[in-house]
Amino acid sequence: MREFLKTKGYKMTPQRELVFRSFFELGEHVSVDELFDRVKRIDESVGYSTVWRNLKLICEVGLAREVTVGDGVTRYDRVTRKPHGHFYCLKCKSLQEFDLNEIAGRLSKVATAEKFETESFKVEIEGVCKSCRDKENKKAKRNLSTSPKISRTKPSRQK
């Protein structure tokens, strides 16, 4: 790692070492805050901006990619596995991955047809995951006996 960075003109530091290591331990869809928390637990003195900058660096050198989905926070995803899309559950905010094999092929075709030079795809499905749906169903059943009230509340305009 140290060598790899050196070739690109970067130095190694204890903080960088720690951020990199922690990132690869956590791995999946980490946010800056999450990584910062974990790093802090090991070395209280590391600053937020250091974590942020090194996360950017990890992307810079091609070891991770930013993924923004659903809410307004950027997450960082290792680039080990092959291209994949993301399910985003609107209830529990969880992320699941799914394979993009055929879909990626089709997308490439579309891009070529439109003379567009593809750099990357982003495929995302928003909805409700199974476990959240199950919970809803249970709740619905429980309420069958109680008097069903019609909501008169105007739905909030804000997210």
Add this chain to the structure above:
Amino acid sequence: MREFLKTKGYKMTPQRELVFRSFFELGEHVSVDELFDRVKRIDESVGYSTVWRNLKLICEVGLAREVTVGDGVTRYDRVTRKPHGHFYCLKCKSLQEFDLNEIAGRLSKVATAEKFETESFKVEIEGVCKSCRDKENKKAKRNLSTSPKISRTKPSRQK
């Protein structure tokens, strides 16, 4: 329109009227700022938050959808046409649409297979559009005669 909103418990106002009308005139991938500018040109007194709120309202009642792509600003897309994806050109920041017909079908399948209840898709291709590529090529040709310099500048870490 007035009636349509009334049934949902909303009132009509000159500002709202203006925002709605301006939005449907512009139509494609408008940002709050863009719409605000346009509205301002017609009625200087309309506030930013009014434009923002009414854009949200347009989504609320199902006439538009938010689309966030590339940079960090939310754009608003009419929901007239059928599901489509977006090409985002990293050079000129332009958006092009492409049809999602077969791809949407496949995505639905994937979702079903994973017991995921789909609410919406988001399909995006980032890259370089034809016209930007053409420009690049021209530039490259022009520079064939001049001495090619190797860049020693470390690429910026910031977006």
Add this chain to the structure above:
DNA sequence: TTTGGTATTGAAATTGATTTTCATTTAGTG
């Protein structure tokens, strides 16, 4: 037409994440 209760508005303030600044420290090189 007047009136009363809401919804809406505009300006300003707040939020929340990201990014930059800057003074200081440190890594890597010789």
Add this chain to the structure above:
DNA sequence: CACTAAATGAAAATCAATTTCAATACCAAA
């Protein structure tokens, strides 16, 4: 050891998105 560029941490700046609040306007019911 000494030098230079890179890296760090704290704080400040950005920037879009959202909320607050007092004033105003809509519109349904009298």
